[in-house]
Amino acid sequence: AQTVTQSQPEMSVQEAETVTLSCTYDTSESDYYLFWYKQPPSRQMILVIRQEAYKQQNATENRFSVNFQKAAKSFSLKISDSQLGDAAMYFCAYRSEYNAGNMLTFGGGTRLMVKP
Amino acid sequence: DTGVSQDPRHKITKRGQNVTFRCDPISEHNRLYWYRQTLGQGPEFLTYFQNEAQLEKSRLLSDRFSAERPKGSFSTLEIQRTEQGDSAMYLCASSLLLVGNEKLFFGSGTQLSVL
Numbered sequence: 001a002q003t004v005t006q007s008q009p010e011m012s013v014q015e016a017e018t019v020t021l022s023c024t025y026d027t028s029e030s031d032y033y034l035f036w037y038k039q040p041p042s043r044q045m046i047l048v049i050r051q052e053a054y055k056q057q058n059a060t061e062n063r064f065s066v067n068f069q070k071a072a073k074s075f076s077l078k079i080s081d082s083q084l085g086d087a088a089m090y091f092c093a094y095r096s097e098y099n100a101g102n103m104l105t106f107g108g109g110t111r112l113m114v115k116p
Numbered sequence: 117d118t119g120v121s122q123d124p125r126h127k128i129t130k131r132g133q134n135v136t137f138r139c140d141p142i143s144e145h146n147r148l149y150w151y152r153q154t155l156g157q158g159p160e161f162l163t164y165f166q167n168e169a170q171l172e173k174s175r176l177l178s179d180r181f182s183a184e185r186p187k188g189s190f191s192t193l194e195i196q197r198t199e200q201g202d203s204a205m206y207l208c209a210s211s212l213l214l215v216g217n218e219k220l221f222f223g224s225g226t227q228l229s230v231l
Binding site for chain 2: 004042043044045046047091093100101102103104105106107108109
């Protein structure tokens with residue numbers, strides 16, 4: 001079974017600065033997808049960014065980018081120019097290419113606080 | 117596109133009571149998922165439907181839990197004889213199955229407190 005680990009329960013960043021959230025995962029599969037989800041106080045999980053394991057190029061979405069290291073099974077999220085609205089819980093998630101149901105396995109989350 | 121809606125938003129019940137939650141997915145979505153999230157943890161998969169068929173259930177889904185999706189539209193999750201350990205947020209998500217590009221849309225969850 002796959003596992004996802006987020007070793008930072010809480011992180012803090014100054015507004016306009018850059019922060020990196022860590023995620024490692026364990027799998028024996030070669031084809032999979034990795035995601036970062038944001039969960040604000042409204043509780044709705046919002047997809048931030050997605051990475052296909054077969055792609056060597058790191059995904060980027062505006063101020064959000066990832067550092068995907070397949071051999072190291074590491075998938076970190078970098079948030080540039082942090083904004084107050086970025087404050088939330090962030091979850092790293094794994095999805096197998098081989099599971100027909102496409103279920104997600106989530107990490108335990110990192111709470112990001114943004115200081116004005 | 118009104119998003120995924122869940123009802124109720126909060127539910128407080130006494131141990132031993134039955135509770136039922138409802139999820140209305142995005143209208144054209146053929147897949148519907150239920151996840152459970154306990155305090156300070158990430159969501160855990162419970163079960164999913166493709167149209168009206170329940171295709172997979174997690175071992176977390178004990179016999180006291182039952183989910184339905186009649187006519188492949190809304191879904192209900194019922195918990196019988198609730199226990200304090202059932203206290204959690206129950207998240208629903210829906211998606212349109214597309215090869216290689218399935219994107220999940222989540223609702224805001226139902227927060228269950230069992231006293």
